[in-house]
Every structure is written in structure tokens, then in C-alpha cells.
Amino acid sequence: MSSTDRRETRSCVSxxxxxxxxxxxxxxxxxxxxxxxxxxxxxxxxNLYECPDCGFLGP
Incomplete structure (x- = not known):
């Protein structure tokens, strides 16, 4: 497995x-x-966002 494969995919939470x-x-x-x-x-x-772990809503 290459370092690129191990890298976590990061996406906008909004x-x-x-x-x-x-x-x-x-x-x-x-x-x-x-x-x-x-x-x-x-x-x-x-745009509003919601924490994927705890559900916190922010602006």
C-alpha cells in the first residue's frame, strides 16, 4: 500500500x-x-456545517 493509498480522503463537511x-x-x-x-x-x-462526530452545528 502506497502512502497515497493510506492518506485519509478529506472532504468539505458542508x-x-x-x-x-x-x-x-x-x-x-x-x-x-x-x-x-x-x-x-x-x-x-x-454555509452551515455539522460535526460528523458530535453533531455540533456551526456557521
């Missing part, structure tokens, strides 16, 4: 697109600390 190689944001959930990824478009539009 719209689901693959964010590899994009201007995306990565931050920890304010409630549970899970890693969250958002694409630039969803951030700019202030």
Missing part, C-alpha cells in the same frame, strides 16, 4: 467535495475536538 489541493480550512470542532474541513466556497458563503 458540501462534500474533495478538498485536496484547494484553499480549504481545517479546524477542530468547538465541542468535541474532531477535525473538520471546509472548502473556500462554503466558508465564503457561510
Amino acid at each position: 458540501c462534500g467535495i474533495n478538498i485536496a489541493g484547494t484553499n480549504a480550512a481545517s479546524f477542530k470542532c468547538p465541542d468535541c475536538g474532531a477535525q473538520i474541513y471546509r472548502c473556500a466556497k462554503c466558508r465564503k458563503q457561510s
Whole structure:
């Protein structure tokens, strides 16, 4: 298995697109600390997101 195969696929938590190689944001959930990824478009539009681990809703 190559390092590329082992790499976790990262997708925007709001719209689901693959964010590899994009201007995306990565931050920890304010409630549970899970890693969250958002694409630039969803951030700019202030689309809501939901933490996949705890259900926290954010702008």
C-alpha cells in the first residue's frame, strides 16, 4: 500500500467535495475536538456545517 493509498480522503463537511489541493480550512470542532474541513466556497458563503462526530452545528 502506497502512502497515497493510506492518506485519509478529506472532504468539505458542508458540501462534500474533495478538498485536496484547494484553499480549504481545517479546524477542530468547538465541542468535541474532531477535525473538520471546509472548502473556500462554503466558508465564503457561510454555509452551515455539522460535526460528523458530535453533531455540533456551526456557521
